[in-house]
Amino acid sequence: MENVMSVTVSWMVSGNECFIVVSLAFARCLIGSIYYKNVF
Amino acid sequence: MRHEAKYYRKKGNTVICELCPNMCRLLNGETGKCRTRTNRHGMLITEAYANPCALHIDPVEKKPLYHFLPGTSTLSLATAGCNLACRNCQNHDISQTSPLETQNLDLQPDDIVVMAIQKGCSSISYTYTDPVAYYEYMLDTAQKANEKGLKNIMVSAGYINPQPLDELLPFIDAANIDLKTFDDNVYHELSGVHLKPVLNTLLKLKEAGVWLEITNLLVPTYSDDVAMIEKMLDWLVENGFKSVPIHYNRFVPTYKLHYLHSTPIALLLQVAEMAVSKGMKYVYVGNIGPNHYSNTYCPVCQAVLLYRTGYSIRSKLNNYGKCDECNCELDGVWK
Numbered sequence: 430m431e432n433v434m435s436v437t438v439s440w441m442v443s444g445n446e447c448f449i450v451v452s453l454a455f456a457r458c459l460i461g462s463i464y465y466k467n468v469f
Numbered sequence: 470m471r472h473e474a475k476y477y478r479k480k481g482n483t484v485i486c487e488l489c490p491n492m493c494r495l496l497n498g499e500t501g502k503c504r505t506r507t508n509r510h511g512m513l514i515t516e517a518y519a520n521p522c523a524l525h526i527d528p529v530e531k532k533p534l535y536h537f538l539p540g541t542s543t544l545s546l547a548t549a550g551c552n553l554a555c556r557n558c559q560n561h562d563i564s565q566t567s568p569l570e571t572q573n574l575d576l577q578p579d580d581i582v583v584m585a586i587q588k589g590c591s592s593i594s595y596t597y598t599d600p601v602a603y604y605e606y607m608l609d610t611a612q613k614a615n616e617k618g619l620k621n622i623m624v625s626a627g628y629i630n631p632q633p634l635d636e637l638l639p640f641i642d643a644a645n646i647d648l649k650t651f652d653d654n655v656y657h658e659l660s661g662v663h664l665k666p667v668l669n670t671l672l673k674l675k676e677a678g679v680w681l682e683i684t685n686l687l688v689p690t691y692s693d694d695v696a697m698i699e700k701m702l703d704w705l706v707e708n709g710f711k712s713v714p715i716h717y718n719r720f721v722p723t724y725k726l727h728y729l730h731s732t733p734i735a736l737l738l739q740v741a742e743m744a745v746s747k748g749m750k751y752v753y754v755g756n757i758g759p760n761h762y763s764n765t766y767c768p769v770c771q772a773v774l775l776y777r778t779g780y781s782i783r784s785k786l787n788n789y790g791k792c793d794e795c796n797c798e799l800d801g802v803w804k
């Protein structure tokens with residue numbers, strides 16, 4: 430199963446989007462990869 | 470949130486759930502193996518409806534789906550509960566518990582669809598736990614999403630009976646199915662379920678034209694036997710899955726299997742090479758950082774068409790999903 434672990438802050442920025450996914454050492458994610466998206 | 474469940478029948482004072490091959494027989498007040506479906510006075514109710522305990526916007530690559538709308542965001546959700554009991558579950562805090570025990574949001578299918586559109590997501594993903602455990606919620610949400618032009622993605626172990634799968638399939642655009650091993654005894658030891666129904670699901674998804682990718686996690690001492698992996702590959706090749714991307718993922722010690730070591734990288738690469746030599750067109754190795762098998766290569770001229778570093782992508786595919794070098798078509802859904 431896909432790991433639920435991801436740090437998202439998208440819900441904290443209302444109306445806009447800014448989210449970061451930090452994937453740690455879990456079996457379905459790449460270790461240490463960072464995904465960042467910013468839509469203002 | 471209680472909701473009448475689909476797919477059950479009564480036999481005397483017992484209710485038999487027919488949603489998944491576990492076929493739980495439940496007396497009044499008893500709950501199935503998935504911890505979401507309970508016999509309440511002869512009616513099977515699901516506790517997993519409109520109450521997700523996990524909700525994120527993820528890159529679609531995280532599912533993992535590498536050939537489905539790359540670079541897009543997907544609104545991803547799960548309720549608590551699961552019809553499997555994997556010893557290596559990395560989400561056991563939400564999968565091996567009931568929705569009555571987790572902190573949940575209150576979101577009807579319409580709310581999820583509106584949120585996905587507002588947040589600019591191309592799709593909704595039913596993931597993290599097994600969505601079979603929240604089948605009715607997935608089905609209703611997928612129908613509404615489909616009406617609004619959103620895609621639906623199922624990330625699942627594929628342990629579901631054919632009839633409920635048939636009802637769901639018209640609304641599912643893409644799926645990543647975990648094929649855990651090719652040995653039925655190991656399947657049962659590792660996850661508490663059986664292999665055959667998963668193979669049936671794979672065949673049905675392919676026949677229905679759902680975009681499909683497969684994940685095989687190599688768990689040391691359970692699913693890392695090369696001869697067994699070869700058998701799995703032979704089955705995939707013989708049954709027309711050559712164009713289905715396969716993701717070999719590295720196991721990291723988790724949950725009940727915390728005492729094992731991680732999958733050796735050399736083994737993952739060996740298995741990936743074997744898959745290529747057997748004729749699998751798109752082979753990936755995940756969970757080890759960027760490597761030769763993180764990229765997508767043209768199956769004809771071998772040009773690198775999608776470079777991946779983590780979840781970031783550089784594409785050399787043209788807009789129609791064709792190779793920029795030789796113009797051949799790459800299997801997948803590109804727009």
Ligand code: SF4
Binds near residue numbers: 487488493504552602
């Ligand atoms: S869906 Fe749940 S209750 Fe129904 S058969 Fe499967 S595990 Fe049992």
Ligand SMILES: [Zn+2]
Binds near residue numbers: 793
């Ligand atoms: Zn080419």
